[in-house]
Amino acid sequence: MPHFLIVTVGLYLVLIAAPAVGFAQLTIDADSQYRYAQSRLDSGAVDEAIAEFNRFIHFFPADPRVPRAHFQTGMAHFSAGQYQAAAAIFNRQTVDFTGSPLDNQAYFMLSRSHARQGMIERAILDLHNLVALSSASEVIDRARYELGWFHVDQGRWTDAEQAFGHISPDNQDRFQVADLMQALAHSDAIPVKSPTTAGFLSIVPGGGQLYCNRYQDAATAFLINAGLIWAAWEAFDNEQYALGSVISFVEFGFYAGNIYGAVSSAHKYNRDRITEYRQRLNQRRQMSLSLAPTPEGAALRLTVRF
Missing domain, CATH: 1.10.287 (Helix Hairpins)
Incomplete structure (x- = not known):
């Protein structure tokens, strides 16, 4: 009987200790989850990145990086060629996170997502909305520059001239407006046959x-x-x-x-x-403005060809 009592007590103590030893709960924190999601995007594993950023948004809805996580899911879809999904995310970004640091970039990426789907008029409208909403001259001039090239791609030479011509004087040298206007002035000389x-x-x-x-x-x-x-x-x-x-x-x-x-x-x-x-x-399009994902979010890259 004493031996039986000792064995019973021993088994009870083991069962009590088992959850603490063999079944310890795995916990994640916001920093670790965000870093892991970003690492998946940096490595090109876009599907995993989308899943991990969504997991971050689900488990940490109050974290101040939630707007950035939304943006990064859009960037992941865009880099994977999933332009319709990217457009939906960037459009939501402009509505749900107005005033966030990535608000302007969301408009640019929304425009590009629509353009990649062949929805040029929607892409142009996105940039016009950004011009109307923004008060930063750098953002407005960049939007006008991209608007001008949309019009060039559509053969709308007069509209392209107007878009480039509205770039503020402070940024005209940066965007080489004088050279573009001179080149567009020759559009009337394009030889055509009736x-x-x-x-x-x-x-x-x-x-x-x-x-x-x-x-x-x-x-x-x-x-x-x-x-x-x-x-x-x-x-x-x-x-x-x-x-x-x-x-x-x-x-x-x-x-x-x-x-x-x-x-x-x-x-x-x-x-x-x-x-x-x-x-x-x-050939005069020497400036290439693009967004690239970084551990902190996204970086605006300006490439100049010499």
């Missing part, structure tokens, strides 16, 4: 292609159409009406294609000239 004229000249097969400087296409169109017209004429002249009708039907298709091709050539010529002009403008 699609209407190309179609009219194609009354003579190949004439429209010749007008658009597509000499090989012009020769091909002329020879094919001339050959079919001659063949149809010969068939009718020899009273081979069925054959002549078939050849005429085929020739009608080639003739219509000759006109359509000339009009398309004019549009392609204009598109190519505009692309060349835009590429020359982009």
Whole structure:
């Protein structure tokens, strides 16, 4: 009996001590969680970074770094090419955390997220909203600079001039506004071809292609159409009406294609000239403003090409 009592007491003491020894609870603190989430983003493990930042936001909602954690989840989505998700986060950032240090950067990233989705008008509207809301000249001028390049990408030369021209005098040298305005002044000199004229000249097969400087296409169109017209004429002249009708039907298709091709050539010529002009403008785009994640949040990088 005494031995049984001793064993029973011993087992009871072991069971009491077990939770403290073998089942100690794992606790995390805000600093450790945030550092780990940031380390995942720095290493490029964006999915893990998103999960860890969301975990930080869930467990530490009162921490002053919550706005930054939200922003970093947006940056992680953006770097992963998940632009729709990034836009949703940055849009929420501009609404829920107005006045935070990253408020302006959220507007820029919201604009870029929309632009990457092909929503250029939304991207432009985001920057206009930022210009209207911000009182900092540096932020406003940077927004106008990016607005100008959106307009350049869309071929809206006058709008681009206006955006660049509204950059404040103090920052015009920094953004090389004088050079940009001089280059944009030549937009009227972009050589273009009239699609209407190309179609009219194609009354003579190949004439429209010749007008658009597509000499090989012009020769091909002329020879094919001339050959079919001659063949149809010969068939009718020899009273081979069925054959002549078939050849005429085929020739009608080639003739219509000759006109359509000339009009398309004019549009392609204009598109190519505009692309060349835009590429020359982009050579003046020496400043590249971008955000990069850092352990403290995000850094604005300015890259200047020499």
